[in-house]
Amino acid sequence: LTDFYDKTVTLYDRQFGVLRLIVLIMVSLGVANSVNMSVFERVGEFGTMMALGNRRIDVFRLVMTENVLIGVIGSSAGLLVGVALAWLISAIGIPMPPPPSSDVGYMAQIQVVPRELMLAFSVGLVATVAAAVFPAQRVTRIPVVDALRQNV
Numbered sequence: 001l002t003d004f005y006d007k008t009v010t011l012y013d014r015q016f017g018v019l020r021l022i023v024l025i026m027v028s029l030g031v032a033n034s035v036n037m038s039v040f041e042r043v044g045e046f047g048t049m050m051a052l053g054n055r056r057i058d059v060f061r062l063v064m065t066e067n068v069l070i071g072v073i074g075s076s077a078g079l080l081v082g083v084a085l086a087w088l089i090s091a092i093g094i095p096m097p098p099p100p101s102s103d104v105g106y107m108a109q110i111q112v113v114p115r116e117l118m119l120a121f122s123v124g125l126v127a128t129v130a131a132a133v134f135p136a137q138r139v140t141r142i143p144v145v146d147a148l149r150q151n152v
Contacts, residue, residue: 067131096108106141
């Protein structure tokens with residue numbers, strides 16, 4: 001039975017790993033889309049800043065700083081909501097059927113694991129910052145004249 005159990009646990013770990021990867025890709029694409037839209041809707045603003053004497057590196061730093069703050073705030077809010085929901089659901093309880101070779105069911109609870117919380121926070125922050133690098137570089141390479149035309 002031990003061999004069967006070990007192989008089953010390995011199978012479930014692989015399946016959940018693939019699901020985590022799919023969710024991570026979806027989160028990354030969603031964050032990248034939001035960052036792209038927020039940067040490219042403001043091309044005229046960045047053009048005005050560069051026309052007034054701000055260097056391209058200043059605009060790059062501004063975009064990156066904004067996205068670091070957005071990543072920290074969003075990840076923190078996600079953690080707070082997730083922990084609150086975990087505690088609420090655990091307080092209510094999740095009724096589970098009896099396990100094999102038992103007649104009594106039990107109430108399952110959601111464990112809040114600090115390591116997983118830090119991993120979730122890091123993924124949100126890194127996804128936001130990584131998604132901001134390419135749009136920030138692209139917007140700083142746009143000629144000032146072309147960027148100013150976006151204001152019209």
